[in-house]
Amino acid sequence: MKPKRVWRRKRAIPIRIPPHIPFLLPFAFLVTLFFFVPVVLNILLAFTDMDFAMHWNFVGLKNYFRFFTDRIIPKVLLNTVIYVTATLAINVGLGLVLGILSTYYVPENVGLLFRAIWLLPRMTPPVVYALLWLWVLDPTEYGLLNMLIGQNVNWTMQHPLGVVIIVNGMVGASFGMIIFSAAIKSIPRDYIMAAQVDGASNWQIVRRIIIPLLRWPLMFVTSWQTLSLLTSYEYILLVTDGGPFYKSEVWSLYAYHTAFSHQLYGYGAAIAMVLVIVAIVVTMIMLKIFGFRRLMELAGGG
Amino acid sequence: MNRWCVGFLIAAMLGFAGLAAETVEITAWASGSPVDATRCLNLYLAGGYLENELDAEGAALGIDVTCQYTHVEDWAAYMRRFRLAFEAGQAPWIFAAGHELIGELADAGLIIPLDEYYEKYWDKYELGDLYQPLIEACKYQGKLYGFPQDTEARPVYFRKDVLRKLGWSEEEIEALPEKVLKGEFTLDDMIAVAKEAVEKGLVEWGIYHRPSPGGYFHMITMAFGGILQDPETGKLVLDKNAILKNLQFHARLVAEGVTPAAMTQTSWRSIHKAVVEGKVLFWFGGTWHWAEWQRVAYHGELGTLPEEYEWENLGFMLVPAAEKGGKPVTQSHPFVYVVTKQAENPELAFRLIALTAKPDLVAKHALGSGHLSIRKTNTAEYTSWKFGNAVTYMLDYTTTIPNHARWSVYHRAVYDAIQAVETGAMSPEEALAWLEDKLTKELGDELIVKG
Known part of the structure; x- marks a missing residue:
């Protein structure tokens, strides 16, 4: 009897690709291409004196030395601190007030309409939003604000930093408003009702129940907005362009102007690099203060 | 408006170009105030002259000029656009700019010296009739990088x-x-x-x-x-x-x-x-x-x-x-045409811009835009131009900014x-x-x- 041939399955060498890798690959590719490569390029660029000619001349730390001796830098840093602090106060403070007002104090549908109106500037293209402000602030008698107060004030020249703070604050507050109102809605009504039964006033409910329960959203909005204010400049560019004479120039805009208006790409990259380092440090400090680790523990299964 | 006119002209030129046996497409960028569009239009008209010349020389070559006119308020942004277009390999053959930008453009290796063409075509195009200081303004490190387009005074x-x-x-x-x-x-x-x-x-x-x-x-x-x-x-x-x-x-x-x-x-x-x-x-x-x-x-x-x-x-x-x-x-502030390194046929580009210095085209631009002639011999139309005559004396007191x-x-x-x-x-x-x-x-x- 012919022995029955036993087909032995050749043992395949298993290529063990963890199942999540194929899912991650496209994103890893995109992140590498659009985030990692530009970061590396920027780091390299900051060591060159590249200008309009676009030559990769490596000059060591020259750009960084120049950063610390640039006479405009102290002014720009001070502007940045004032701008970020004041705008953040408006963004978080006004956002909180709007969030509480539109969810706790007024009926649901009125609150919805109110929030939709506040969201309009966020849905408007920045150029249109900035243009509207320029019309409001026009220095002639045709400016809306000047018409209202009955005299000609050149707002963007006399109060450039104030103007950019308000312009950014108004558009930024809607972000906090949305996050806070969603968080307030998720507070169980029982707490509020129980407090009302105990005779708590509205103010006491806000102070003792709502705000303490908004701790994590507050942390999130504050750190998120700090970072985005440090690095964004489009409204300032459109409304005052940093002027007059650097009075409303902030750090990120100075990097932009240096690189793209003055065509000093190397120095511009170095200014941006220092900003990145500062932003990282600020974020770490904030996460430490707010106890970010505890938040993650709670979410993870605590 | 200007863009539409330019677009229409491009379409018209393309139509004509289709008839010629072989066509060379010459691209250009020009800019200025709203009344300077002749910086582009004169290139189209010069394209016609150049075609006639080539015909007479026995080279059956169609010239198809495509010029983009921009009303520039921010020169730094416009230069950046040109720089990036060059980097992307899409720079035009001809670029019109203020003479003082020659230094920057030449240093970055974006434009080419035109000395040999000046020499070759000096007599043919009567370049000796141009005001020499304007040609001097095209000089950077001893070489001529541009061709005068117009000049003016600032009263x-x-x-x-x-x-x-x-x-x-x-x-x-x-x-x-x-x-x-x-x-x-x-x-x-x-x-x-x-x-x-x-x-x-x-x-x-x-x-x-x-x-x-x-x-x-x-x-x-x-x-x-x-x-x-x-x-x-x-x-x-x-x-x-x-x-x-x-x-x-x-x-x-x-x-x-x-x-x-x-x-x-x-x-x-x-x-x-x-x-x-x-x-x-x-x-x-x-x-x-x-x-x-x-x-x-x-x-x-x-x-x-x-x-x-x-x-x-x-x-x-x-x-x-x-x-x-x-x-x-x-x-x-003499405005000049420069020829970029990406021009496939620099000689034709030079001939085209040199033809814009013909008296009729110079007069057309001057009268239309309030600029002054770049040459000594002018058309009757130009010499009887009241405003032009009234300001020409200012050129004796003029200054220019450096090429650096x-x-x-x-x-x-x-x-x-x-x-x-x-x-x-x-x-x-x-x-x-x-x-x-x-x-x-x-x-x-x-x-x-x-x-």
């Missing part, structure tokens, strides 16, 4: 109607340019008259100047006897005495209440509107504005200005001398310093110290500090 315009209201007689008004020429009417006198007009409520402001970086700011340095470039080494010069006087002059304009502190934040449109409506007495303008006011509706009631209205109400003079008996100045690879750094910094002084952010002395610090750091060996 100070004054409102005759306002001077009449101030009690000046017709003779006094007509004699003003002459007094400036002799150095009898100085910058101080100009401020005094402007102040009087403001105080009497005849105008809102006495003196306006341009709101963006431009040659004007250096012209004032030169009016105070300063220099911008060392003639021997070609290095840029920070003439501290003259620049300080320039800064003090602008601080004084604001302090005397004749110029708004926010001058540099005023839009071009509202400046032109104020000038044509007589709300400002003196305007540091350019000859091309004469044409611009006739073609762009700045006046609230009249819209575009009829030329008779201009002759009736607007006068023009050189920039007054800084001191009695001193020399008045003006500035020319780092010019734009210097250019921008001086503007920033003047803005700082006018808006009160710095005193003239502080602004000068800032300027010196900035320029010595950024330009290093390429800067000579004088005084």
